[in-house]
Amino acid sequence: xxxxxxxxxxxxxxxxxxxxxxxxxxxxxxxxxxxxxxxxxxxxxxxxxxxxxxxxxxxxxxxxxxxxxxxxxxxxxxxxxxxxxxxxxxxxxxxxxxxxxxxxxxxxxxxxxxxxxxxxxxxxxxxxxxxxxxxxxxxxxxxxxxxxxxxxxxxxxxxxxxxxxxxxxxx
Numbered sequence: 156x157x158x159x160x161x162x163x164x165x166x167x168x169x170x171x172x173x174x175x176x177x178x179x180x181x182x183x184x185x186x187x188x189x190x191x192x193x194x195x196x197x198x199x200x201x202x203x204x205x206x207x208x209x210x211x212x213x214x215x216x217x218x219x220x221x222x223x224x225x226x227x228x229x230x231x232x233x234x235x236x237x238x239x240x241x242x243x244x245x246x247x248x249x250x251x252x253x254x255x256x257x258x259x260x261x262x263x264x265x266x267x268x269x270x271x272x273x274x275x276x277x278x279x280x281x282x283x284x285x286x287x288x289x290x291x292x293x294x295x296x297x298x299x300x301x302x303x304x305x306x307x308x309x310x311x312x313x314x315x316x317x318x319x320x321x322x323x324x325x326x
Contacts, residue, residue, distance in 0.1 A: 160210050164307035171314065173301070177319045179300050182293035190292055197315035198287045205308045211260075211269035216305050218256035219280035221245060221289055226254065232276050285309045
């Protein structure tokens with residue numbers, strides 16, 4: 156199933172990328188009254204059709220940002236100091252100074268099951284991914300624009316949101 160989910164995503168992304176990005180950019184200048192109901196509906200529909208364990212592409216090709224709290228919690232789980240944890244698995248992003256994984260796929264991903272080996276204590280960024288309901292929605296266009304490149308669920312969600320909003324509003 157993972158292959159078909161990813162294959163369908165990879166096939167459709169080039170056809171719809173530009174339209175989805177242009178749609179998201181509209182939120183930089185426009186406000187949609189009642190957008191939350193559109194977000195909730197698109198999110199519910201997306202999750203009804205998506206099984207992340209059949210994909211795990213986010214864990215395979217992206218890295219979370221590790222907060223100070225994440226470092227403290229996860230290093231303690233491994234009975235390591237934060238420095239030992241950082242030195243073993245992380246690096247600092249040259250562009251923004253974020254603490255991120257040194258390698259992909261994520262060192263905590265079980266490639267046989269697509270399950271996270273530290274799911275209960277995973278980084279906050281992972282727990283909130285793919286950030287569908289962060290508010291205000293328009294402030295997170297850059298995140299959604301990035302995520303449609305890697306996440307089939309985000310691709311579906313933004314496609315559904317675009318269809319819902321464009322049916323109701325003349326942009």
